[in-house]
Amino acid sequence: KQEVTQIPAALSVPEGENLVLNCSFTDSAIYNLQWFRQDPGKGLTSLLLIQSSQREQTSGRLNASLDKSSGRSTLYIAASQPGDSATYLCAGGTQGGSEKLVFGKGTKLTVNP
Amino acid sequence: ETGVTQTPRHLVMGMTNKKSLKCEQHLGHNAMYWYKQSAKKPLELMFVYNFKEQTENNSVPSRFSPECPNSSHLFLHLHTLQPEDSALYLCASRSGTSLGDTQYFGPGTRLTVL
Numbered sequence: 136k137q138e139v140t141q142i143p144a145a146l147s148v149p150e151g152e153n154l155v156l157n158c159s160f161t162d163s164a165i166y167n168l169q170w171f172r173q174d175p176g177k178g179l180t181s182l183l184l185i186q187s188s189q190r191e192q193t194s195g196r197l198n199a200s201l202d203k204s205s206g207r208s209t210l211y212i213a214a215s216q217p218g219d220s221a222t223y224l225c226a227g228g229t230q231g232g233s234e235k236l237v238f239g240k241g242t243k244l245t246v247n248p
Numbered sequence: 249e250t251g252v253t254q255t256p257r258h259l260v261m262g263m264t265n266k267k268s269l270k271c272e273q274h275l276g277h278n279a280m281y282w283y284k285q286s287a288k289k290p291l292e293l294m295f296v297y298n299f300k301e302q303t304e305n306n307s308v309p310s311r312f313s314p315e316c317p318n319s320s321h322l323f324l325h326l327h328t329l330q331p332e333d334s335a336l337y338l339c340a341s342r343s344g345t346s347l348g349d350t351q352y353f354g355p356g357t358r359l360t361v362l
């Protein structure tokens with residue numbers, strides 16, 4: 136059974152800092168790995184999706200990597216801004232692809248002006 | 249806006265009440281989902297529908313009853329709930345035409361059971 140863990144649970148950084156959020160998963164037969172953002176009291180917004188055959192994806196200041204052999208993914212945020220403050224969720228797609236996602240508990244990020 | 253809407257956004261109900269949550273997607277997707285998000289727990293998948301047919305019931309208690317009349321609408325009927333059912337209930341949809349496509353989430357319904 137796939138389990139996804141995110142560390143740290145919360146992170147507070149000053150504006151402008153580069154930061155890394157970590158995600159680990161137990162089953163290397165992961166189909167894909169997605170990073171979502173959730174603002175307080177709201178739904179999830181997909182940020183990046185990495186297929187199992189890929190090593191990384193980039194979108195603007197965000198870069199996500201996937202290492203299936205070690206069961207790890209990272210989300211790198213460059214030059215953080217207060218608007219980046221949110222909870223970031225990592226989710227692994229199972230054998231059914233994105234049909235069924237297994238989520239971590241998330242990392243709550245606060246970027247201080 | 250992701251193209252997935254949920255109503256109501258907030259709901260307070262007693263344990264003996266019957267209420268329904270509604271989800272509508274305007275994306276032409278074929279798969280729809282209900283998730284439960286409780287404090288300090290990962291998102292829990294509840295139900296999956298593909299082309300209006302239920303394809304997943306993740307051992308959800310019968311006091312939660314889903315309904316999918318068409319590919320654009322999904323309901324979650326609630327009755328005789330318990331206080332521990334208080335949570336954010338999220339609906340999502342997915343194209344379903346590719347194994348690698350992402351899910352699009354609605355804003356959620358914050359449910360409080362008294």
